[in-house]
Amino acid sequence: MTTATEKIKILYVDDEQENLVGFKASLRFQYQVFTAVNVLQAIDHLNNHPDIRIVFCDQRMPGQTGVEFFEQIRISHPSPIRILITAYTDVESVIDAINRGNIFRYIKKPWEEADVISAIEEANKFYLANTLLAVKHTELQKAYDELNRFAYSVSHDIRGPIAGILGAINIARDISDLNEMKEMLYLMEKSLQKLDTYVLNMNDYYSLQRGELHLQEIDFTEFFEELESIFGVVANVSKISFRINVNQQEVFRSDKALLKLIFTNLLSNAFKYQDDSKVEKSVVVNAEISRGSATVSVGDSGIGILGSHIGEIFNLFYRATSQSVGSGFGLYNVKTALLKLNGHIEVNSVMNQGTTFKVILPSI
Amino acid sequence: MNLAFIVIDDSELDCFIAKKVIEHNDESTKVTIYKEATLALQAIRSTLATANLFTIILLDLRMPVMNGFQFIEEFEKLPPYVQQQYAIYILSSTKNEIDINRALGYQTVVSALEKPLTKISLGALLYDVRHRHF
Numbered sequence: 001m002t003t004a005t006e007k008i009k010i011l012y013v014d015d016e017q018e019n020l021v022g023f024k025a026s027l028r029f030q031y032q033v034f035t036a037v038n039v040l041q042a043i044d045h046l047n048n049h050p051d052i053r054i055v056f057c058d059q060r061m062p063g064q065t066g067v068e069f070f071e072q073i074r075i076s077h078p079s080p081i082r083i084l085i086t087a088y089t090d091v092e093s094v095i096d097a098i099n100r101g102n103i104f105r106y107i108k109k110p111w112e113e114a115d116v117i118s119a120i121e122e123a124n125k126f127y128l129a130n131t132l133l134a135v136k137h138t139e140l141q142k143a144y145d146e147l148n149r150f151a152y153s154v155s156h157d158i159r160g161p162i163a164g165i166l167g168a169i170n171i172a173r174d175i176s177d178l179n180e181m182k183e184m185l186y187l188m189e190k191s192l193q194k195l196d197t198y199v200l201n202m203n204d205y206y207s208l209q210r211g212e213l214h215l216q217e218i219d220f221t222e223f224f225e226e227l228e229s230i231f232g233v234v235a236n237v238s239k240i241s242f243r244i245n246v247n248q249q250e251v252f253r254s255d256k257a258l259l260k261l262i263f264t265n266l267l268s269n270a271f272k273y274q275d276d277s278k279v280e281k282s283v284v285v286n287a288e289i290s291r292g293s294a295t296v297s298v299g300d301s302g303i304g305i306l307g308s309h310i311g312e313i314f315n316l317f318y319r320a321t322s323q324s325v326g327s328g329f330g331l332y333n334v335k336t337a338l339l340k341l342n343g344h345i346e347v348n349s350v351m352n353q354g355t356t357f358k359v360i361l362p363s364i
Numbered sequence: 365m366n367l368a369f370i371v372i373d374d375s376e377l378d379c380f381i382a383k384k385v386i387e388h389n390d391e392s393t394k395v396t397i398y399k400e401a402t403l404a405l406q407a408i409r410s411t412l413a414t415a416n417l418f419t420i421i422l423l424d425l426r427m428p429v430m431n432g433f434q435f436i437e438e439f440e441k442l443p444p445y446v447q448q449q450y451a452i453y454i455l456s457s458t459k460n461e462i463d464i465n466r467a468l469g470y471q472t473v474v475s476a477l478e479k480p481l482t483k484i485s486l487g488a489l490l491y492d493v494r495h496r497h498f
Contacts, residue, residue, distance in 0.1 A: 152460060155457060155458040155459045155460055156426045156457060156458055159457045159458075159459070160375060160378075160457040160479070161375075161377075162457075163378075163457045163478075163479040163480045164375060164377040164378050164381065164457075164479070164480060165377075166480055167377075167378070167381040167385075167479065167480020167481060167482065168377060168380075168381055168480075170381075170480065170482055170483075171381055171384045171385055171388065174384075174388045175384070180384075183380070184377075184380060184384075187376050187377040187380050188377060190376065190377065191375070191376075191377045
């Protein structure tokens, strides 16, 4: 069962009306056929139906030859595959046109239905291969750009901590004071933790790029209890009040691993960027699930984000503050994960008062 | 030769290493550490009158908020007699030649060192400073 929209779209241009009628009559069951008696009509069809895959054109037309027409649309509409219909007498111009890459092949006049169908099938294969190539090319370009950014960050984010540790080992030989040594070990540990975070995030990054969605029912109460047990330790040690409110009366479906990535990153930031000078420190999660969508806010009483930096915090390797050991990876991964789940995120931040991230997700 | 040092780097460990290496070389050398370039800039601006000690600035390039390049650009806006009190040396872990060359392109940047700072690289730096300024 194929509907009209699934048929391959082809366009036939010929100045003789009866040729058009004959062509359409014999092919319309298999293909969606557009016809045009002149070049202007043909261009109209191409503009209105950018998914036309194959264009047939008669060589002998008043005003403009088929070859000239193809030469023109090769620039303006490069995607459709071009097939010329011609009599033997035009063989010179046909050979010339083929050699210049303006036409894919030609069919001799008067045409046989079998020839036309075989030409369409061949052209369609060629079209699909070309389209696929264009898509792959775009993907490849994106991967290449990202690789460039990685290569750049490697020298800073990976080599940086390594150079630090090497430097520390180097001066350890000259340190005799035990407290000084302990301070340095503490700094070395922090540096290695940063490197470790970077590697773990890089892992997230790659599974996000390649991974498929695994949908399941999400019980947000249970989901956040899991995260509460992970972040409860930090909350206790740093004396940060940690509250989670969930209101879920309906079934919600999503990818649990991606949700975990999103909220682990947001919570980790909420705890990391606290203002140590404050007495009352808090992290509050509010989750409201209704009418097929989840609205979850993660708010903190932290240092806040400067207005001029907010636009950039979701960029890869961007860091807005020197406080704490950010890798510039976290929020980028959050954004990518949300994109996969058709969700979005809003930020509200006041310097020295705190930041609230609001995530809105549809049930999938 | 009396010298002071300013280290501008967001990495605590790298600041610690630089400070220790400098102090091990000469305990009396004053080393001031800034984890943010903006703070260093403020300090340089506010101590204009009292800064009579020639000061080496060890500057990291990739830092949040204000990076090394932005720092240099702001520094070059200071009055010449202030700039003359300082010599900027890049101290970075990067192997990226574009970044290094870009930094060396600034008039106030003397040279670039690779992290980590060691006794040997500090020795070379001091030799270079002595050669140029004293």
